[in-house]
Amino acid sequence: MGSQVINLQDKLQLISEHWSPKIVAQMNDYHLKLVKIQGQFVWHSHAETDEVFIVIDGSMDIELRHGKVTLNSGEIYVVAKGVEHKPFAAEECSVLLIEPAGTINTGEAGGNLTAPSDEWI
Amino acid sequence: MGSQVINLQDKLQLISEHWSPKIVAQMNDYHLKLVKIQGQFVWHSHAETDEVFIVIDGSMDIELRHGKVTLNSGEIYVVAKGVEHKPFAAEECSVLLIEPAGTINTGEAGGNLTAPSDEWI
Numbered sequence: 001m002g003s004q005v006i007n008l009q010d011k012l013q014l015i016s017e018h019w020s021p022k023i024v025a026q027m028n029d030y031h032l033k034l035v036k037i038q039g040q041f042v043w044h045s046h047a048e049t050d051e052v053f054i055v056i057d058g059s060m061d062i063e064l065r066h067g068k069v070t071l072n073s074g075e076i077y078v079v080a081k082g083v084e085h086k087p088f089a090a091e092e093c094s095v096l097l098i099e100p101a102g103t104i105n106t107g108e109a110g111g112n113l114t115a116p117s118d119e120w121i
Numbered sequence: 122m123g124s125q126v127i128n129l130q131d132k133l134q135l136i137s138e139h140w141s142p143k144i145v146a147q148m149n150d151y152h153l154k155l156v157k158i159q160g161q162f163v164w165h166s167h168a169e170t171d172e173v174f175i176v177i178d179g180s181m182d183i184e185l186r187h188g189k190v191t192l193n194s195g196e197i198y199v200v201a202k203g204v205e206h207k208p209f210a211a212e213e214c215s216v217l218l219i220e221p222a223g224t225i226n227t228g229e230a231g232g233n234l235t236a237p238s239d240e241w242i
Contacts, residue, residue, distance in 0.1 A: 005198050007196050027219060028171050030219075049148075075127060075128050077127070078148055
Protein backbone atom coordinates (compact mmCIF):
# COMPACT_ATOMS: atom_id res chain seq x y z
CA MET A 1 0.00 0.00 0.00
CA GLY A 2 3.01 2.26 0.42
CA SER A 3 3.90 2.44 -3.26
CA GLN A 4 0.87 4.34 -4.52
CA VAL A 5 0.04 8.01 -4.57
CA ILE A 6 -2.79 8.68 -2.11
CA ASN A 7 -5.15 11.49 -3.08
CA LEU A 8 -6.94 12.71 0.03
CA GLN A 9 -10.00 14.10 -1.79
CA ASP A 10 -10.42 10.87 -3.76
CA LYS A 11 -10.26 8.86 -0.55
CA LEU A 12 -12.72 11.18 1.19
CA GLN A 13 -15.26 10.44 -1.55
CA LEU A 14 -15.28 6.86 -0.31
CA ILE A 15 -16.24 7.79 3.25
CA SER A 16 -19.80 8.50 4.32
CA GLU A 17 -20.00 7.28 7.92
CA HIS A 18 -18.96 9.64 10.69
CA TRP A 19 -16.42 8.79 13.41
CA SER A 20 -15.08 5.73 11.60
CA PRO A 21 -11.41 6.25 10.69
CA LYS A 22 -10.11 4.52 7.56
CA ILE A 23 -6.43 3.79 6.98
CA VAL A 24 -4.96 5.40 3.85
CA ALA A 25 -1.24 4.84 4.42
CA GLN A 26 1.25 3.09 6.67
CA MET A 27 4.64 4.42 7.80
CA ASN A 28 6.64 1.96 9.88
CA ASP A 29 4.17 0.89 12.60
CA TYR A 30 2.03 4.01 12.26
CA HIS A 31 -1.16 4.55 10.30
CA LEU A 32 -2.46 7.64 8.54
CA LYS A 33 -6.25 7.54 8.78
CA LEU A 34 -8.97 9.68 7.25
CA VAL A 35 -12.13 10.32 9.20
CA LYS A 36 -15.23 12.43 8.68
CA ILE A 37 -16.68 13.76 11.91
CA GLN A 38 -19.81 15.63 12.86
CA GLY A 39 -21.39 16.23 16.26
CA GLN A 40 -20.05 15.22 19.66
CA PHE A 41 -17.56 12.44 20.24
CA VAL A 42 -16.84 10.98 23.69
CA TRP A 43 -14.27 12.02 26.27
CA HIS A 44 -11.33 9.65 26.02
CA SER A 45 -7.56 9.40 26.13
CA HIS A 46 -4.81 7.22 24.72
CA ALA A 47 -2.53 6.05 27.52
CA GLU A 48 0.26 4.88 25.24
CA THR A 49 0.53 7.45 22.48
CA ASP A 50 0.28 10.99 21.23
CA GLU A 51 -2.27 11.52 18.43
CA VAL A 52 -2.00 13.96 15.50
CA PHE A 53 -5.06 15.72 14.05
CA ILE A 54 -4.66 17.46 10.67
CA VAL A 55 -7.85 19.15 9.43
CA ILE A 56 -8.30 18.66 5.67
CA ASP A 57 -11.74 20.27 5.14
CA GLY A 58 -13.98 22.15 7.55
CA SER A 59 -13.29 22.95 11.16
CA MET A 60 -13.46 21.16 14.48
CA ASP A 61 -12.95 21.68 18.17
CA ILE A 62 -10.95 19.50 20.49
CA GLU A 63 -12.28 19.96 23.98
CA LEU A 64 -9.70 19.48 26.70
CA ARG A 65 -10.23 19.48 30.46
CA HIS A 66 -8.52 22.87 30.65
CA GLY A 67 -10.19 24.51 27.64
CA LYS A 68 -10.59 23.80 23.98
CA VAL A 69 -8.77 24.33 20.72
CA THR A 70 -10.36 25.08 17.36
CA LEU A 71 -8.77 23.72 14.20
CA ASN A 72 -9.50 24.91 10.69
CA SER A 73 -8.41 23.44 7.36
CA GLY A 74 -4.62 23.27 7.16
CA GLU A 75 -4.16 23.23 10.92
CA ILE A 76 -2.57 20.57 13.10
CA TYR A 77 -2.89 19.70 16.77
CA VAL A 78 -1.10 17.01 18.73
CA VAL A 79 -3.03 15.54 21.65
CA ALA A 80 -0.38 14.35 24.07
CA LYS A 81 -0.36 10.83 25.44
CA GLY A 82 -2.81 10.39 28.30
CA VAL A 83 -4.57 13.73 27.81
CA GLU A 84 -8.36 13.54 27.90
CA HIS A 85 -10.00 15.07 24.86
CA LYS A 86 -13.37 15.21 23.13
CA PRO A 87 -13.57 16.06 19.42
CA PHE A 88 -16.56 18.06 18.19
CA ALA A 89 -17.63 19.41 14.82
CA ALA A 90 -20.76 21.51 14.27
CA GLU A 91 -20.62 20.78 10.52
CA GLU A 92 -19.01 17.82 8.79
CA CYS A 93 -15.22 18.01 9.03
CA SER A 94 -12.58 15.82 7.39
CA VAL A 95 -9.49 14.98 9.39
CA LEU A 96 -6.24 13.11 8.79
CA LEU A 97 -5.10 11.26 11.92
CA ILE A 98 -1.61 9.93 12.56
CA GLU A 99 -1.19 7.37 15.31
CA PRO A 100 0.28 3.92 15.93
CA ALA A 101 -1.37 1.05 14.08
CA GLY A 102 -4.08 -0.46 16.23
CA THR A 103 -4.98 2.74 18.09
CA ILE A 104 -8.67 2.61 19.03
CA ASN A 105 -10.67 5.77 18.28
CA THR A 106 -12.36 5.87 21.68
CA GLY A 107 -9.16 5.02 23.57
CA GLU A 108 -9.85 3.93 27.14
CA ALA A 109 -13.50 5.01 27.00
CA GLY A 110 -15.05 2.38 24.75
CA GLY A 111 -18.75 2.70 23.98
CA ASN A 112 -20.86 2.55 20.86
CA LEU A 113 -18.74 4.99 18.84
CA THR A 114 -15.82 2.56 18.98
CA ALA A 115 -14.81 1.73 15.39
CA PRO A 116 -12.56 -0.94 13.88
CA SER A 117 -8.92 0.16 13.78
CA ASP A 118 -7.86 -1.93 10.78
CA GLU A 119 -10.05 -0.84 7.85
CA TRP A 120 -8.25 0.49 4.77
CA ILE A 121 -9.78 2.51 1.98
CA MET B 122 5.20 22.35 21.47
CA GLY B 123 2.40 19.80 21.31
CA SER B 124 -0.19 21.99 22.98
CA GLN B 125 -0.54 24.64 20.29
CA VAL B 126 -2.48 24.77 17.08
CA ILE B 127 -0.06 24.67 14.14
CA ASN B 128 -1.18 26.57 11.06
CA LEU B 129 0.72 25.24 8.05
CA GLN B 130 0.41 28.39 5.94
CA ASP B 131 1.62 30.56 8.84
CA LYS B 132 4.62 28.28 9.32
CA LEU B 133 5.39 28.27 5.59
CA GLN B 134 5.65 32.08 5.69
CA LEU B 135 8.67 31.59 7.96
CA ILE B 136 10.56 29.41 5.47
CA SER B 137 12.57 30.81 2.58
CA GLU B 138 15.46 28.37 2.12
CA HIS B 139 14.91 25.32 -0.05
CA TRP B 140 15.63 21.74 1.05
CA SER B 141 15.91 22.62 4.73
CA PRO B 142 13.13 20.87 6.69
CA LYS B 143 11.84 22.61 9.82
CA ILE B 144 10.05 20.77 12.61
CA VAL B 145 6.51 21.97 13.33
CA ALA B 146 5.23 19.21 15.61
CA GLN B 147 6.29 16.13 17.52
CA MET B 148 4.27 12.93 17.99
CA ASN B 149 5.97 10.37 20.23
CA ASP B 150 9.47 10.04 18.72
CA TYR B 151 8.38 11.29 15.29
CA HIS B 152 8.64 14.76 13.80
CA LEU B 153 6.35 16.55 11.37
CA LYS B 154 8.53 18.82 9.25
CA LEU B 155 7.73 21.47 6.67
CA VAL B 156 10.06 21.96 3.75
CA LYS B 157 10.05 24.08 0.61
CA ILE B 158 11.73 22.42 -2.32
CA GLN B 159 12.71 23.49 -5.81
CA GLY B 160 15.03 21.88 -8.34
CA GLN B 161 16.85 18.57 -8.02
CA PHE B 162 17.67 16.86 -4.75
CA VAL B 163 20.14 13.96 -4.44
CA TRP B 164 19.55 10.23 -4.72
CA HIS B 165 19.40 8.83 -1.20
CA SER B 166 17.63 6.33 1.04
CA HIS B 167 16.82 5.91 4.71
CA ALA B 168 17.94 2.46 5.87
CA GLU B 169 15.96 2.53 9.11
CA THR B 170 12.63 4.13 8.28
CA ASP B 171 9.77 4.80 5.90
CA GLU B 172 9.22 8.49 5.08
CA VAL B 173 5.89 10.22 4.41
CA PHE B 174 5.55 13.07 1.89
CA ILE B 175 2.36 15.16 1.99
CA VAL B 176 2.25 17.94 -0.62
CA ILE B 177 0.72 21.12 0.82
CA ASP B 178 1.20 23.54 -2.11
CA GLY B 179 2.50 22.94 -5.62
CA SER B 180 3.61 19.67 -7.12
CA MET B 181 6.70 17.49 -7.02
CA ASP B 182 8.14 14.31 -8.42
CA ILE B 183 9.78 11.54 -6.48
CA GLU B 184 12.11 9.71 -8.79
CA LEU B 185 12.57 6.05 -7.96
CA ARG B 186 14.94 3.55 -9.58
CA HIS B 187 11.95 1.87 -11.25
CA GLY B 188 10.11 5.01 -12.34
CA LYS B 189 8.74 8.14 -10.76
CA VAL B 190 5.63 9.36 -8.99
CA THR B 191 4.13 12.83 -9.27
CA LEU B 192 2.43 14.36 -6.25
CA ASN B 193 0.09 17.34 -6.32
CA SER B 194 -1.37 19.34 -3.45
CA GLY B 195 -3.37 17.07 -1.14
CA GLU B 196 -1.51 13.93 -2.17
CA ILE B 197 0.59 11.59 -0.05
CA TYR B 198 3.35 9.14 -0.85
CA VAL B 199 5.23 6.83 1.48
CA VAL B 200 8.82 6.05 0.49
CA ALA B 201 9.54 2.67 2.01
CA LYS B 202 12.56 2.05 4.20
CA GLY B 203 15.72 1.52 2.17
CA VAL B 204 14.20 2.62 -1.16
CA GLU B 205 16.37 5.01 -3.15
CA HIS B 206 14.55 8.18 -4.13
CA LYS B 207 15.27 11.63 -5.52
CA PRO B 208 12.77 14.45 -4.97
CA PHE B 209 12.38 17.07 -7.70
CA ALA B 210 10.20 20.14 -8.13
CA ALA B 211 10.19 22.32 -11.25
CA GLU B 212 8.51 25.14 -9.30
CA GLU B 213 8.61 25.78 -5.58
CA CYS B 214 6.63 23.14 -3.71
CA SER B 215 5.75 22.94 -0.01
CA VAL B 216 5.79 19.54 1.63
CA LEU B 217 4.95 18.12 5.05
CA LEU B 218 7.28 15.26 5.98
CA ILE B 219 6.66 12.69 8.71
CA GLU B 220 9.60 10.67 9.91
CA PRO B 221 11.41 9.68 13.10
CA ALA B 222 13.09 12.49 15.00
CA GLY B 223 16.70 12.80 13.88
CA THR B 224 16.13 11.58 10.32
CA ILE B 225 18.67 13.26 8.04
CA ASN B 226 17.27 14.73 4.81
CA THR B 227 19.98 13.24 2.60
CA GLY B 228 19.88 9.85 4.35
CA GLU B 229 22.92 7.73 3.53
CA ALA B 230 24.08 10.05 0.74
CA GLY B 231 25.35 13.08 2.66
CA GLY B 232 26.65 16.00 0.62
CA ASN B 233 26.14 19.73 0.65
CA LEU B 234 22.32 19.60 0.71
CA THR B 235 22.44 17.91 4.12
CA ALA B 236 20.45 20.07 6.57
CA PRO B 237 20.16 20.10 10.36
CA SER B 238 17.48 17.68 11.58
CA ASP B 239 16.61 19.53 14.81
CA GLU B 240 15.43 23.00 13.79
CA TRP B 241 11.92 24.02 14.87
CA ILE B 242 9.87 26.84 13.50
